[in-house]
Structure formats: structure tokens, C-alpha cells
Amino acid sequence: MEYIQLLSHLKEQGYGYHIYGNSLLDPDLIHARILTEQNHAYSPSTLYLAPARLLPPPDLDNSIILFCLEQSANFQQYETSAFQVAAFEPGISQGEFLNFILDCLTEIQQITSGMHILVNALFSGNGLQYLIDTATNIFGNPIYVIDLQYKYLAMSAGIVPDNIFFQEESATGYISETGIQHITRNNLDEKVQKTNHAYYHYNELIQKGMLIDTVEIQGVGIGHVMMLESEHEFYDFDREFFHRFSKLISMELQKDSSFRRNKGVMYSYFLIDLIKHPKKNTNHIQERLKAMGYNLKETFYIIAIPTVGYSTSDLKMEVILERMKFILSGSIYVIYENTIVFLISRNLNQRFSDYEMNQLENYLNANNLKAGISNFYQNLEDTACFYQQAVSAVLLGIKLSPASSVYYFSDYYLYKMLETLEREDPQIQFLIQPGLMKLYLYDKEHGTDFMDTIIEFLKHPGQPANIADALHIHKNTLLYRMGKIKQITGCDFVEGEEYMNYNLSVKIMKYLHLI
Template sequence: MNLSIDMINEKLNLKTQIYTYQNSVPILERPRLFSENCKIDNSKVLYVGNAQAFNKTNFINPGASLISIGTPKWFSPNDYPTINVLIIDENISLVDLFNRVLDIFLYFSKWETRMDKLINNNCELQDLIDCSDEVIGWPISIIDRAQKTLATSKFDESDDIIWQEICSGYICTELLRQDSVQISEVVNYNRPIQRYSTVSKRIILTQPARINNHVVGFIAIHNPNRTEEYFSKGIEHIVNYFTKFVAKMMNSNEFYSMSRGVMFEYLFVDLIEGNISDSAEISDRLLFINWSLDDGKILLSISSQCDNLKTLRDYIMQIIPNMHCVIYEKRLVAIISNLSDQGLSDGVLEQLEAWIIKNNLKCGISNLFYDLIETKKYYEQTKAALNLGKVLHTKKTIYKYSDYSLYHAILKLSESHDIVDFCHPSIHELAVEPCNRILIETLRVYLQNDCNITVSAKELFIHRNSMIYRINKLKDEIKLDLSDADLRLQLQFSFAIYDFIRWFYPNHPKNIYNLDGVDETLIK
């Protein structure tokens, strides 16, 4: 890590005077002990010596940097505006000073090593702040473009309204609009800038973090006390390094590195994970990023066997109106808004299905919903539809949750109960006798077709009279009144449970499709 003379001054903890030219940047690679016979010919070397050792004839390279114990007699800032000079106004030996400078180079080198290790280990942004609190020495915050807090220093003793908002997890848009520090100005810079905040009543140092020249967040340094005093240039240089580390970590994370709709994606993922419980916050964040998610909404989860999710995401957002999409949990998760009570139109469904089939994908679709706070629940619906549909209907490509909600309920029930306990006992009693098992499929089809004899006979490929005979035999065998609507509902629910057992718990002792002698050709 290259240092600037300002960064070194920040860590020397000595009484000093510093004179740097306007374009001073961190380019120093190493210190060198200076003597009278040396020449200052390398702008990347920091020369350390006593005042009497420096002679103005030694200056060859503009932009040179030196630390002098005492002020050289010839030195005047106005006469040498293109060199960096740090004058030590304390009684200190040259050896002690040089060792301190070496330690500072080592200190920043170790910080760089620790930060790189955190990034390579895919740690969190909070880990970067924890590793940098001592180095920067002031409270740090990282927020995204939608004003959501990503990480902060563990510091809360401040009357700063902005800092309090950041610690709460989100900065209100209205509060930012009242401030003299405007994001629209900050994003124009590639370096730290310092501005007086009329809301915080103090100077705030801030810098945008960029990925592929796209601003994805902001780093800010806060002063716990109300003051108009600016942060030192050394802090600016350190923060610039810190911002590069943050951008590097964000770029290594697939979610942060998306260059399209980054601000919306942050909000969408928060909704998917159920991190927001306040409707006002959702509205505020949507307002800030100028998105509209009005009327009815549905969610889609799209799974792929390939690794081309980014390409698929960009394409589908172009062909389906009012769709926004993110990559989450190794699948595409999309929200389609501005829908009527009828949900997706037949035309959009046909277009979506053609694209799904063409790209060998599978898609789960949630029910229609209106409140974005419930996004997490409807995202779970898309996953349930995908997981259940892939097993129950392997040839289908689109699975609507409305077709699988009953099986999802059975799945949840199976997590705490033996679901056979909820089945009507007559079905298992019929299945025990091999001669009666053909009646089980007859009963199933009859109930599915609302007790229509003709339609059921046609589906079973038997004569209508044969169907009537079987129904009468069923009534005699199980002694049940199939004209009872509540009974029919219980029997249909029982068949759904046995279907679920067949596919997900095939070894269950009461699996009616796994009993000796069962005719699998009867099972639809």
C-alpha cells in the first residue's frame, strides 16, 4: 500500500507543521534515512532527516516528500509549492522518528493484508468496518443507493440525527431532502468530499462506492460532535483506500455486482427476506428510486440448470411488461406489478411459457397479492409450487401455486403430524382388500368429476353402466352417503394426502399405492 505524507502525519502523534501541494496523493512506497550526501530524486520515497541535513540543492524531483526534525533554514512554502514537507516541532531523535515512520508503513501494510483476507474469505461489509475503525479513527457508515444501512461502526453516542437514522437501518428520504449535503452532488465525485450538513450540524466526509463506474453505495465518516472543523487530508486518503476495499468486496458478491437496477434489487431482496415491516419505509424507498409497484402483483421463481442467469434475467425483463427481476438463491425471482384482479393475462402467460420451454426452465408462480410487506410469504409460494410441481407433474414447466396450495398445506401438516390420521379410514379399508382396490380409483375419478357418471366413465374407459355398478358397490362396501358434500370434501382431501404420501413418503406403512398386489396401472 502506497502512503501519503498526510496519512503518515495522521499516525505520528507528534506536534507537526505540514505543507503539501494541491495534488498530493498516496504514492510513497518506502521511507529512506536522509543524510547530507543524499539526493532527493524519487517522488515515491519518503526522505526522513534533520533540518541541517537538507540542502535546497538536493531537490531535483518536483513532488518530493520529506520529514524534517525542525525547519530547514532555506524552506518557505511559497518558494517550494510542489514539494511535501512535514516539519517535526518536537525534540525527537532521528532514529526514533525513522522507526516510527517504518512502523506506520508496516501498520498500513498489515491493514491492507487483513482487508484483502476478509474480501477473499467472502466476509461481510461489517467486518471491513470492524477492521478499519481504529485505522480511520472516526465512526464509519456504509449505505446503499436506496438509503438502507449496510454496516456501521459500533458507536451510538451522538446527537447527530443522520447518524441515528443510519443506526436505525434506513435514512428517511424527506430528511435527506432537507439537507445541504445532496447525493446528486456526491455521485459526481470519485474521491472523498467534505460538506457541512445542515441536518447533522457538522462536517460529513463521504465518498461513493462504484462498481463498473456504477454507484452502488456511499461511505461516510461522521464526527460525534457538532463542529465546522474539516477532517484532515490524511483521513481523506485513508477513506479513499477504505472505499476501494468496500467496492472490491461488493464486486465480489454477485448481488452487489449487478449493474442493472441495483437500488431496486436491494429493496426487492429486503422484501423477499422479510426485513421490512413498515409500509411507510417501503413507499419511501420506492419513491426515492422512482419505481411504481401499484395494483395487483405476483411473484415468479424461475430455476435453470445452466449458469446463464444474468443473460436470462436481462432478456425476460425486456419481453414481459412491468417485470423486475433479481438473482436470488441461485434462481431468478421476478415481480410483475400493475395487474388486475384476474392476474396474468393469457397472452403474457403464453409468452412466458414459450420462453420457459425454449430455455429449458421451470417456473413457480404465486397467487395475486397487493401488500408488499407480504412479499416473503408469496415468495415461499413460488418455491413450494416449484418443489411440488417438479415431483407431481414432471412434464409441466409452469407451476401455479393455486394448483399446489392443498399439497403445500399437507406438507406443512406432515412436519408435525402423521398425515394419515387426517384421512377418512374407509379408503385404507378398501385398499387392504386387493379385490376392492379398483374401486379406489373409481371413487377418486368420480369425486374429481363432481359425481358425474358419464364423464367419470369416459375418463376410466368403461361403459356408463359399469360405472353405475361400481358406484353402487362402493356405497355397499363403505356404507357412506356420497350425496353428503362434507363427506365428499373429506374423501377428496384424503386422496390428496395419499397422493402426497405416494410421492414424498413412499415407504409409509399406510401408503395405499405400495400395498402388496396394488395395480399401478389404475393410478393416474
């Protein structure tokens, strides 16, 4: 048993003492014995109850712990000793005192045995649920882990309380509105945070006691672990045991990069849930966000900076995220699978302001970053799909327009279709409109630039002045070139379908880097 923990228990029980000698000792104690005249060897793992006349000489070079219940000794002589003497106040019953210490040692042996099993479960690699189920078997009561957004991350599989309140929450995966109100009304989050051990709370909603402890990553609270006094009453040592178990939960969650990188970030885990579970029923997520004060609007956008979007930057993801939070204020954000993700909620007719976009583009350009923006959508169930849109926008944008910093999926959706098609049929060059391919080959053979002309013509249909300006040629030169183009392609460009076919073919050629 950790010696410091034993002293804490003694103080809680009302035993007063004063420490002499080596105050830095904190051994694991296994045994407790009364020191006798026959003792000639000492063990650092044994606690000795010593009468004053049998205390060893001050120069004994041994890191042992001695408790003395008498006041007749000259304790000052032990101030610089290698061992430690704890002199207790007079009037203590030696028998009761020894029994209390033995009870403490018995409890800690049970804790040590249980922790050994739990540590093995932690390092088994079987995940959080396995760790929770193992702990449930040891404690004999159901255990629950929730994040800061009141979502159940894990709950005991073997023991399910016969309680309608928990049955309803188990079905939704979230603490109910009534439960959140109970937590708020009783200031449970604050009370648990202030204590240095597992906090006991009697829950009137279920008429049972609970032990609650904080789950932390690098000193930042990211959730809570709870044990319900359901199958049997808590043992005296359960509070200390459960507190140690909470540390293992923290270690398990630290393995998950999403928790490690988003510790303490409000709403982040909701966004992770939306991305991880496509088409999931999101009613409960919307209710939780509303209860936590986040006002969802009519439409949503995803902005993403995947690995390729920051791989050439000198900034770390966390630094980028901190700055982006201020540019895209009021958003939900997370680092998911090495991608910085923002969920933006806007009214249907509300677009990104010029100020926001200028701020975003300036920051991205200054730090060699690339971001993708999805199309808008209205159902949170579709978040995973639009997350992929934002990531694809960056991947395609870097391939086709490397000088840009912001890529809108709406500008690249045709290229995404081509990318998908290419997986099934690698010969997509055969889909290029034959007339455009003739024009491309004519340029190659004669050194002309009719392809540049047709591209600008398709960009600005019916606007010869703008086309000529873009090409830096006279209108008459443009008319001549268009005559040749129509002759080579065999197309008069008078129908909308002709414009569509040639535009699509230009996209294919650009995707294949032919132009």
C-alpha cells in the same frame, strides 16, 4: 508511498517537472534524502534529491528515483536509463520542496499503518459492521455505508453525532426524504461518480463537511461510503486514506452473494430486506420505493425459481434473470440464496395476462426451468411467507407433477399442509378415508381401475358426460362402475362432506405416490 501518487501531489501543489528514463517505475517510497558525494549505494525505497553534478551515469543498473532541481544537466542522456530522473522547473526552494516531500511521506506512512489494521479487520470475518467500527476508531469520525436505495447498510456504533437529523435516520435505517432531496438537488451521485477519489461535500442540512466515495463491485456502483466531519476536521491525507478504505468496503460487500449477484439492480436490496426480515415494519421501504418512482399496487405475488428449478438447465442464473425481466416487466427482482425471485405488484382484480403466462411458460419449457407462484397478498410485511410459498410450490410441483413448468401454490397448499403434518406424524397414510383405501386394495387384488373412475368422478361432480369422456368409456359403463364403487366403499356420494373427505384422501395418496 506509491511514487505515482507523490507525483500527483506535486502537480497539485504546482511543481512542474519532466520525466527521463524508466517511466514504468512506481516504487513504494519510505525515505527521502539529499544525494551527496559520499553516496555509493542506492535503495529503491528512497527518493534522492540530486544536484546535477552528482547524477549517476546513464548506464547505472538500478531502479531508483532521482529528483533534480537544476537545469544544467544533459537530461536527454537518461532517456533509456534503468532508473528515472525527474527534472523540475527552476526557481524551486530546495528546503520547501524537501519539507513537502517529507510531509507526503509522513502522511502515507500513517495511511499505510491504518490500512494494515483495516485489512486485518477485513479478513477477520467479522463482517461489515466490524470493519466500519474499526475504521471509525482510526479516522476519529463517524462513517456510514448506504446502498443505491438510500438504506443504511452499516453506521458507526462508537460515535453518534449530536444531530437530530442523523438520530432520526439512525432510527429508521434509511436516508430521509429531506436527505434524498438534498442529494438530488446537489447532483451528489453524479459528482461522486465522476471523481477518482473521495469527494468532499459541505452538507447544509447538518452544517458539516462530508467525504463521500463510491462502493463498487466489478466496476458497478452498488452504494456509497460517507464520513462526517463531526468529531474533528479532516486531515490533509484523509481524502486519499478514505478512498483506499472504500475499496475495502467494496471487497467486504463482494463477499455477500446478494450484492455480488444483484450489483446495479434497482430495488433489489429492498426485496432482500423484505425476505430476510419477516414481519418487518415496511413503511419506510414503501416510502423509499415511492420516492424512487416505483408505484406499488394493491396486491403482490412472488414468483420464484429455486435451485431445483434451474439445476437441469444449461443457463446461468444471471442469464435467466435477464430474460425474465422482460417477460415480467415492472417487477422487482433479485437473486437471493441461489433463488431467482420476482415481486409482482398488481391491482386486486388484475391477474397475469394470457400473454405474460404464455411467454413465461414457453421460456421455462424451452430451457427446462421450473417456477413457483405464490398466492396474492396485500401487506409487504408478509413477503417472506409468500416467498416460501413460491419455493414450496416448485418443490412440491416437481414431486407431484414433474412435467409442468409453472406451479401455483394454490394448487399445492393441501400438499404443503400434508408435508407439515408428516414432519410431526410420519404415518399420514392412516388418515386416508377407509372406503377409499378399500377401493385401492380392491383394484390391486382384481386388476380393476375403479380408482381412476373415482378420481375423475371427484373432479367433475354431477357431470357424467365429462367423466365418461375423460375415461373414454360409455355412460352405461360409468353407471356400472359407480354402482360397484358405492358398494365397495359403502358411500353414496350425496353429501358435500363425503366429496371433501374423499378428495382429501386422494390428495394424501397422491402425495405418498400411491396413485
